[in-house]
Amino acid sequence: MTSQAASLPVACHQVGVRYGRTQALDQASFQVEPGQVYALLGRNGSGKTSLVRCLLGHQKPTAGRVDLFGQDVWSARQALMHRVGVVAEEPDAPPIMSTRQLVRFCGSLYPTWDQAGVDQRLGRFRIPMDLPFGRLSRGQKGQVSLALALGPKPSLLVLDDPTLGLDAVARREVYDELLGELGERGTTVLITTHDLAGIEGLADRIGILHQGRLLVDASLEDLKARHRKVSWAPTQAVDPADLVPFAPLWSRAGSLGGEAILTQGDPSQVPGLQVHPLSLEELFVALVGEAEVAS
């Protein structure tokens, strides 16, 4: 194994997961570089959860393998978990334990446990320390989970939809905490989320899973450079056929004008077309929508 492969926080090689006749994940391959924030996106049922379970060594892939820091996570899970912090989609800490007990439990397992950091974070989140975890609000559970995940000062942070069900304030607090962690320690982050607007300012690289296949694996910068959103007013005589040289990924035209997402060329030369910045959400909808039409 090369030293580069050994230093890669995440490397998925042709990972496949099958449940009976259903192929939940099919030959998914991607890598996450050190210090990178990799956002794994996909609709419900796209295979994200199966991939995360394989990535954390909870489940053995039916094909391929997942390496964390150059080691097969299925066989070296225990050793690797010293370097990985996890926030699960559904907060899975025992509901009967108070936050104080949870902190004590997790703290006793990691030699690198940062008690002061955990206390500060929980203080910032204003978490009641003696209330059982099961009686905290959804937002507080997410915040406690994040504080526990960051406690051992992990090299890799895996966040499985950490903002699911959170209100705007709690969501903001989670992202602020992540930004702080990234700024301080440059932790590698793999995050799955439905909150595309929230992750847009954070992610370096995007993976889009669709029907078990990795549809896109590219840097956000590249994706935005390759795709351009254009629109035209009803008064402009733009024929969608004019856009064919720009390889439109998606287009819509009607009495109110039209819009399209183009994948090549410089559309600013076409008279009547206005070029707009493209949001991650628009890009996701267009890419997944196109894949659905194609399939």
Added chain:
Amino acid sequence: MSILAVTRREWTGRRNVLLVAIGFSIISLLSLYFEADPKLALEKASFMGVFSGTALAWVIALLFGATMVSRDLEERRFGFFLNQPLHAGQIFLGKVLAGLGLALLAGLLTTLPSVLLSGLWRQLALKDVGSIVGVGLAGSLVLLLFFHAVSIQVRSRSLWLLLDLVTWTAFFAGVRWLSLRLMGAWAFQDLVHLWLGLLAGGTLGLGIAGYLQVAQGRADLQRGHRWVSVTLALTAGLLLLAGWVDTAWVLKHRPPVAWTSQPGNRSR
């Protein structure tokens, strides 16, 4: 240390069980006040204490075993353990120790007051105490591991349940057949040895199956079930084979039963 951390985590929130034990101990002591004959009252109280303590310990072990992993898996909470740097053996052993500790503590809390107040402790040698605690603990371990395996088999709802049914049926049918052969030869001591051997081997098999369920099944209930089923089927097969060899050896080396009539009944 990590094993004890898991054990402590399992005890959290289960302390109510100890209140139940105290309640049982009070019930055991009631005969001291309601029985008119003081000697009989003491005997009743001590018997009730030992009986209800052992029974409570076994019920706790049974319930603990039935929920210690399978409920976490069903409620998708097992990932909490897997996300920590804990070996599968540490998770499993920590949980088993928690169940045994809880059963032992509840059993002692129920038994001790009546044994102390009735004066039974004066008549008991250390060996007797060891035997009572040993039987209670051994029974608790068997029940805990057995119901852990059964709960995985039942909750996974997979087709491996068919193999389980075949295994259990074949195992108990085999044990019955071997037992009848030994009983037919009046080899009751060998029969007890056979049962103890099967119990010890079965407990070991259940322990290995439970460990493999955690180590190889992890968060996948059905994969865990597969490991439990295969391990138990192999264990049952090996135990029956060993039992058959043992029985055959006993029957071969045992003198035939001599059916002699009693002198007084001799027919003329």
